[in-house]
Each structure stands twice: as C-alpha cells, then as structure tokens.
Amino acid sequence: MNSDRRLPLFGLLGSALLVTLVLHLLFVPRYLPGDVLLTVLTLGAGWVTYTLVFYALGRVGAAPQRQEFPNMRFADIGIAVLLVSLLVLLAFDAVGVPLEGLVGIYALPAFGIYVGLALIGWSIGRRTEAINQIAQ
Numbered sequence: 001m002n003s004d005r006r007l008p009l010f011g012l013l014g015s016a017l018l019v020t021l022v023l024h025l026l027f028v029p030r031y032l033p034g035d036v037l038l039t040v041l042t043l044g045a046g047w048v049t050y051t052l053v054f055y056a057l058g059r060v061g062a063a064p065q066r067q068e069f070p071n072m073r074f075a076d077i078g079i080a081v082l083l084v085s086l087l088v089l090l091a092f093d094a095v096g097v098p099l100e101g102l103v104g105i106y107a108l109p110a111f112g113i114y115v116g117l118a119l120i121g122w123s124i125g126r127r128t129e130a131i132n133q134i135a136q
Helices: 003-031 036-061 073-095 103-135
Strands: none
Touching (some): 003 036, 036 103
C-alpha cells in the first residue's frame, strides 16, 4: 500500500477508535439502566465504529502480495458468532434474566458480539485491500 492511501486509513482508525471509546465509556453507562432507546442507538453507533476500527486494521495490516486472494471465512465465522451471541442475549431476555443483578451472565454473549464484529471488520478490510491491489 502506498503512503498516500495509508494516511486516510490511519485517520479512519484513530477517529473510529476515539468515537468508539467515547460512546462506550461515556454514553452507554449514562443511558443503560433507564433509557432503552438511547442505549440501543448508542450501542448501534458504537458497534459500527468498532467494526470500522477493525476494518482499518485489516486494510493497514494486509499484505496481498504475499498471499492468495483472501477468503471470507473469518467474516462468516464473525457473522455466526455475532448472531449466536445476539440470540443468547434475546433468550436471556425472554426467560426473564435480570440485567441489573446478573451482569456476569450477559458478559459472555456481549464479548461474542464484539469478537464477531471484529472478525467481520478485519476480514472485509483485508478483502478490500486485496481488491484494490488487483485493480491497480
């Protein structure tokens, strides 16, 4: 990757990381116990920026000249982990497991959501960089 394309990727990486940290550390704790709508909107925006962080990492760290065309297997695994984690969270909610008293039970599916999003973003970033190398 040439240096004129690397600078905007580092800008994307830095800004997405900053927005992700601000959303997750400042706004989610403020909205989580009471306001469900703002919590969902804030988490959704945080998930998008978190995925963008790993997209930029996948683009910056890709080395398409040393490998075959990258497959999307990690993205498939990420989608599967994301969906299973969301289903487990919905099952906890359907059964009536309270969030306030048992935060530890919700930690594993929440961790799975972030792992899934990271795999999706990283895989798409690698694939995009390989396509850009082929197009040049």
